[in-house]
Amino acid sequence: MIKREQYMRRLRPFIGNDPIKVLTGIRGSGKSVMLDLIKEELISSGISDAQFITFNFEAMKNSHLCTAEALYREIIQQTAEINGKVYLFFDEIQEVVNWERCINSFRVELDCDIYITGSNAKLLSGELATYLAGRYIEFIIYPFSFGEFRELYTSVFPAANPAQAFREYLTAGGMPYLANLRYAREPCRQYLEALYDSVVLKDIVKRNNVRDVDLLERIIAYITANVGTPFSATSITKFFKSEGRTVSSETVLNYIRYCLDAYLFYRVKRQDLQGKQILTTNEKYYIADHGIREAVFGGNMRDINLILENIVFMELLRREYTVTVGKSAEREIDFICEKQNQKLYIQVTYLLASEDTIHREFGVYDTIRDNFPKYVVSMDEIDMSRNGIKHRNIREFLLSEKWE
Incomplete structure (x- = not known):
């Protein structure tokens, strides 16, 4: 079991203290394992596991406890x-x-x-959440970073290089969970398909009473095919219209919001670097x-x-950066990343295979004077840094503890 120190480092100051610790994130990302890691931490500090009470409410054996009243009675009795x-x-x-x-x-x-x-991201945004206002701290748990993946992958295949x-x-x-399948291609595919179905059916359809599941799946497929590509709800409705299907932009926006709430997708706004404003389109x-x-696709x-x-973006979230896409005149910078007083710009490409590509990827920074x-991050193994702009191989970039 990977210790996931990146999260434990943030959790540790709150373990044993008053705020309720809320762990959220997409289904299958390792939230249950995080609870086990917290228990290990407590036991190592001298707490007896006899003081632990644990319930997983997706287990059938606990279905009778899925009301606030029933759970209250059970916990009071056990404590x-x-x-x-x-x-x-x-x-x-x-x-x-009414769990709150x-x-x-x-x-x-x-x-x-x-x-x-x-x-679900709306776990603590409902009316009942006012009961807990100011009394909890939330941690989003993401799927493995490349560093975490490599650690487990090399435990299965010790000879594998980065x-x-x-x-x-x-x-x-x-x-x-893929490590439990020893990264065998077909079992992993089947697991991920089942996980996707579970996210869609349990965390999106059931939770939001979605009636047009076919439309939802089409919207998910469209977004998935176009990750990292600017588009609007209007462009999706036009796409469906070209396929002979009429759907309103409001419906599209609602279905996208349900997917965001289930942590299936993350939305990134665009920032006009010249006008210093956040853009609300595309x-x-x-x-x-x-x-x-x-x-799945x-x-x-x-x-x-x-x-x-996509990989770089998720790593930025893990490292707690606020991320926007930068627009400067006709050019676009993939990521503007801000955290406390830190700021950095990142441009991601596959290979710097020609002078035109090099000029394009490095040239996006021409108007940035700070x-x-x-x-510039790519798969290239040779360092092509120039004009004060740093070039990094993506593996090395993802594994770096600090970006400076």
Whole structure:
């Protein structure tokens, strides 16, 4: 089991303390494993596992506890038999109706430390979430970074070098469970297809009462095929109209929002670098795990430029950057990344295979006059840095602890 220190480092100051720890992210990204890692941390600090109470609400055996009242009664009964502080772990809490009521009651009535997971971004945005306002801290858990993937992949294939691991990562993606399948191509594909179906049916269709599932799947397919490509809801409606299907932009926007809430996609706004404003049209979308894209829709190697961009974008989220797409005159910078007082620019391409490509990728920075770091990231092995702009091989870039 990978220790996922990037997340544990953020969680550690809150372990054993008052705020409710909320772990969210796409289904299958490793939230349940994070709960196990937190338990290990607690045990290593001297806490007995007899003080732990754990429920996964997607397990059939716990279906009778999926109301706030039933869960409250069960926890009060179990905690009566435990001496000292109680550590409560609730996996996929969104399955419990009015779960915020009982969680808030536990916080008030018990000497406890609470950890919950959920697969929806709206977990804490509903009316009932006012019960917990200011009393929780949220952590988004993403699929494996390339660094995490490589660590597990080389435990299965010790002779694999970083280049071999990265080639596998391009198609397999970062879902943690794939290591249990020893990265065998067909079982991994079947698992990712089943995971995708589960996200669509449980976290999008069921949660939002989607009636036109065919339309939803068509919208998902369109976005997936066009990751990293600017488009609007209007462009999707025009696409469907060309196929003889009429759909409103409002419906398209609603269905996209459901996908964002389920962490299937992430939306990136565009920033006008000259006008210093955020643009609200032709946003970009990226998929949470490019392995799902390959398993369900295929084409990762054909669209490798987009996949590399997707991989870099997800790494930026893991490192807690706020990301926008930069528009400067007629040129576009893939990512403007900001965190606290840090800022950097990143341009992603497959290969710098010609002078025209080199001029295009480095030339996007011509109008940027500040002194923040500027990168061009590609698959090339030779360093082509120039004019103060840093060129990095994508493997090395992803594995770097710091970008300066």
